[in-house]
Amino acid sequence: MYSTGPTIRELPPEARPRERLAAAGPEDLQDRELLAILLRAGTRSRSALHVADDLLRRFGGLRTLSRARLEELSALPGVGEAKAATLVAAFELGRRVQGPDPASRPVVRSAQDAAALVGPRLAHREQEHFCVLLLNARHEVIGLVETSRGGLNAASVESREVFREAIRRGAHAVILAHNHPSGNPEPSPDDARLTSLLRQAGALLGVAVLDHVVVGDGRFVSLRERGLGF
Structure with a gap:
């Protein structure tokens, strides 16, 4: 050659x-x-x-x-x-x-703030990844943990995995986030059902679920703003 x-x-x-x-x-x-x-x-x-x-x-x-x-x-x-x-x-x-630096304790006041923190980590993934932003009582970020990946639905995302780190770190609230590899962040019916189930589980554990953000290619959708699962 x-x-x-x-x-x-x-x-x-x-x-x-x-x-x-x-x-x-x-x-x-x-x-x-x-x-x-x-x-x-x-x-x-x-x-x-x-x-x-x-x-x-x-x-x-x-x-x-x-x-x-x-x-x-x-x-x-x-x-x-x-x-x-x-x-x-x-x-x-x-x-x-590009993700959140827990040492800097960024404050999350809106879905836009949450998307800016999780977007770089979740966007352009080939599989669906499910992450949880952990917040203290002042809504400062104290952690970002990935709990599952692959096809995400109520059967594959377990409540105990979602809230394990939240409880261990004393989180006051969480924001759920996952990506759509297609690039289209429009929530599915499964996304809404999963959000509702996790909100109920969080209420029992004393950890508020503030939102669920779906990340696409340069875009995001807040399920709270859409009234899906909330």
């Missing part, structure tokens, strides 16, 4: 991704260059930059690539299990760092 271009080592220093990052900062790098740094190396015939181009082309951009599964990435030429694990870990860290 013939090479399709120079390796990264054969590029002039000012064109190499790592050197460019050190000189200009990460903001100045293209998506392909940042991916190449994570990949570290390509194949005998294709540089890490070429493999990065292949990934972006195959998935149609960085956003869809960030949702790719480990086994899906591992099977691609020039990637393999180790590089796939690095990519998956990097994308997950990016999602987590």
Whole structure:
């Protein structure tokens, strides 16, 4: 197989991704260059930059690539299990760092506030993920926990898992949140039924369920505002 271009080592220093990052900062790098740094190396015939181009082309951009599964990435030429694990870990860290920082104790006053906190963590997931924002009596965030994933309904989301951390951390109230992988945040009848059941369970435990936010692609819906399950 013939090479399709120079390796990264054969590029002039000012064109190499790592050197460019050190000189200009990460903001100045293209998506392909940042991916190449994570990949570290390509194949005998294709540089890490070429493999990065292949990934972006195959998935149609960085956003869809960030949702790719480990086994899906591992099977691609020039990637393999180790590089796939690095990519998956990097994308997950990016999602987590955009989530709430319990140390800063952000205050949740509205569904918009809740969506801003959980959206980065839940959006663009390939599966449904169910999370719970834990709030103290002043509605400050004291934690964000994921309780389940996969097809979410009243049978798969257990009340004890939803409220376990709330009780352990002394939460006064919670806000439920999950994503719709389709990107459409419109609540389903199952979402409304689940909300009603969890509100009843919370009332028995002395933990108020303030809202249930469904996150889509750049959008969200508050079930409380829709009067669904409340």
